C-alpha cells in the first residue's frame with residue numbers, strides 16, 4: 076500500500092484499530108434535516124470527540140473552519156432528493172480533483188444493491204476507486220437501503236458489503252442487524268463501520284447495538300442522528316466514544332452518559 080493511502084487510512088482508523096466517524100451529510104438528499112439546520116453549530120461541541128467528519132463539499136466549505144477541524148470523509152455522490160422519484164438514482168457529484176483540493180482523507184459514495192439503479196451506483200463506486208487509488212485516497216462505500224427497512228437484515232447487508240469490498244472500497248459502511256451481524260463482517264474483507272439509522276427511543280438501545288457490533292467485528296461507527304438529534308448530544312457522543320475507544324460496556328456507557336448529562340463529569344476530549 077502506498078504511503079499516502081496508508082497515511083490517510085491512519086488519519087481515520089486510530090491506533091487501536093477503531094474509528095468514530097461523525098456524519099453530517101444528510102442534507103444532500105433530505106435538505107435541512109432536524110437539528111442539522113445549521114451544521115456548523117450542531118457539530119461544534121461534538122467535533123473534539125470525533126475521529127473524522129463525513130459531509131459534502133458545500134457544507135464543508137461554508138460551515139467548517141479549515142483551521143480547526145478533523146479529517147474529512149467527503150461524500151461525493153448525490154443528485155437525488157427525498158421528494159424525488161428514486162433515491163437510488165445517484166451519480167458522482169464531486170471530482171477527485173476537488174476532493175484533493177479540499178484535503179479529504181477519504182471519499183464516500185452510496186451503492187444501492189437490489190435497486191433499480193444498482194448497476195449505476197456500483198459503477199460509480201468502481202470508477203471512483205479507479206481514480207482515487209491513483210492518488211492514494213481511500214473510498215468508503217455506503218451500503219444504502221433507501222426507504223426499505225427490510226433490507227437491514229444480514230443476508231442483504233452481507234451481499235452489499237461484499238460487493239463493495241470486491242469493487243475496491245477500502246472501508247464499508249453498513250447498518251447493524253441483531254441477527255447474523257458477525258456474518259456480515261466476516262464476509263467483508265475490508266473494515267466495516269456501522270451507521271446509526273433513525274433516532275431510537277432510548278440511548279441504551281444505541282449503546283447496546285454499537286457494543287454488540289464491535290464485539291462482532293465492526294471497527295466503529297459512522298453515526299449521526301442518534302447523536303446530534305438527541306437532547307444531550309455531547310453526552311451521547313462521549314458515551315459512544317467510550318464503547319469504541321475505551322471498551323466500555325453499554326451499562327458503563329449509560330453511566331457516563333448520565334454523568335455528562337447531569338454535569339457531574341466535565342466535558343473534556345476523551346483522548
Ligand code: R5P
Nearest residue numbers: 098101270271272298299300
Ligand atoms: C445518510 O444520509 C448518510 O449516509 C449517513 O452518513 C448515514 O446514514 C449515517 O448517519 P445516521 O447515523 O444518521 O444513520
